[in-house]
Amino acid sequence: MNKRYFYDLKVFLLYTLLLGCFLFLSACDNQPASDEPGQALVRVDGEEITVIQLNDELNRARVQPDQIDQAKQQLLESMIDRQLMVAEAKRNQLDRAPNVMRAIERAKMQIIAQSYMQTTLNQVNEPTDAEISQFHNEHPELFAKRSKYHLTFLRYPVNDLNDELNVAINSAQSISEVTQLLDMHQISYLRDKMTRTTMDMPPQMIARLREAKQGELFLVNENTNNLLIFVDNVENSPVSIDDVRSQIFSHLLNQKRREAARAAITQLRAEAEIDYLHARQDTSTETEAEADMTVQSLSPPLISEKDNHLLEDTLLQNESIERGISGLK
Incomplete structure (x- = not known):
């Protein structure tokens, strides 16, 4: 800069x-x-x-x-x-x-x-008991069959690795072996433990962990860093609908408001006359940073959706609906 x-x-x-x-x-x-x-x-x-x-x-x-x-x-x-x-x-x-x-x-x-959008969102009906029960029943992996994962992770920079070191790391059988290799080459890293349930993780990570067994080591690429994850233990951790009713309510209300906001914008665009006077820029492609999975991505809300900044700013005015179900433990 x-x-x-x-x-x-x-x-x-x-x-x-x-x-x-x-x-x-x-x-x-x-x-x-x-x-x-x-x-x-x-x-x-x-x-x-x-x-x-x-x-x-x-x-x-x-x-x-x-x-x-x-x-x-x-x-x-x-x-x-x-x-x-x-x-x-x-x-x-x-x-x-x-x-x-x-x-x-x-x-x-x-x-x-934002005033218009907030008025639109305030007209959304609250989730009913039937909708809450349906969501709970349709997602046993999050509730009735929820799993809790005890993980050890190691994060280290990719750019500091050469081909020989990469091969050695990929052949390692434990995180301790990898830390020894990194120490020998004087490469800094972060090692720590975390405990996460299937309600705390994005779908991609849930799918990967379901394939993993206790004691297994696997790698997640984070663009500029590698995240090496070791599965220490997996345990069943079910929760009843009574324990999570308020969180599901908040999540469904948040989802309804996002859908209402998108529908309102879609309708406004359909009714308007929009003339692009210059070549239209393609903004639909995701950046690498958005597509990559990081350690922080292990604990966002369950269902994350990409919305325009206006919608995000408006929804952030109501803290309860932004909480989603990420607080479920």
């Missing part, structure tokens, strides 16, 4: 900070000052910061109940700093800079689009 990149990054971060300030000030400008006693918490050069605005900041920060009192004062001081920056930026006419104006317009469009 060159100096120009870091300069552009700093400029972008500055504009992002100012964008939040300008949107905040615009919201204040559009709201009449309240005459209700105690509504305004502080005045900054005549501009009020109100209880409603502070509560909105608290909600966005998702402050824990036992930390609200401390967070209120910290957030209020931050809002005062932000107000001062807004005023100074306006005095220097930074709010009229082309890049800032474009960023504000982008943010405005994003907020409006």
Whole structure:
């Protein structure tokens, strides 16, 4: 990365900070000052910061109940700093800079689009008991016949290996043999243990582990790293529907909302007249990073789906539906 990149990054971060300030000030400008006693918490050069605005900041920060009192004062001081920056930026006419104006317009469009999408998602029906039971019955590998895997893994870089060392590693019978080889060639690695159930892993890893036996060693390529996995033990770990009802509910609700969001976008596109004025770019291919399996991929939600960024941003506003069933143990 060159100096120009870091300069552009700093400029972008500055504009992002100012964008939040300008949107905040615009919201204040559009709201009449309240005459209700105690509504305004502080005045900054005549501009009020109100209880409603502070509560909105608290909600966005998702402050824990036992930390609200401390967070209120910290957030209020931050809002005062932000107000001062807004005023100074306006005095220097930074709010009229082309890049800032474009960023504000982008943010405005994003907020409006997210508002539409959130309205659409709020109309989705909650999963019924019948749907929850059906999902539980259709996935015995996750519930009634759930397995728990005790694994030892070794991660090491691929680029540091030569052909001879690769052959030696592939012929090794244990992780200890591999670590000895890596130590001899002064190659760094990470060795650790993990315990995962079939509810904590993506389908590809589940399929591979089902073929593996206790004491077996197998390799997963991670693009720039290799992940060597040793199966220490496999045990049955069933869970009843009563134990996982709330998690299945959250997962199905999340799934329904994603389907509703895709359907809404599909309908909007079908009803719109969209003319591509230049050659259309193909963005359908996955990058290598998306296709590769990493150690972290051993513990995502059960069913992961690729959605556009607008949908992801909207769904992330509701923490409960994003949790899916990845928390099942």
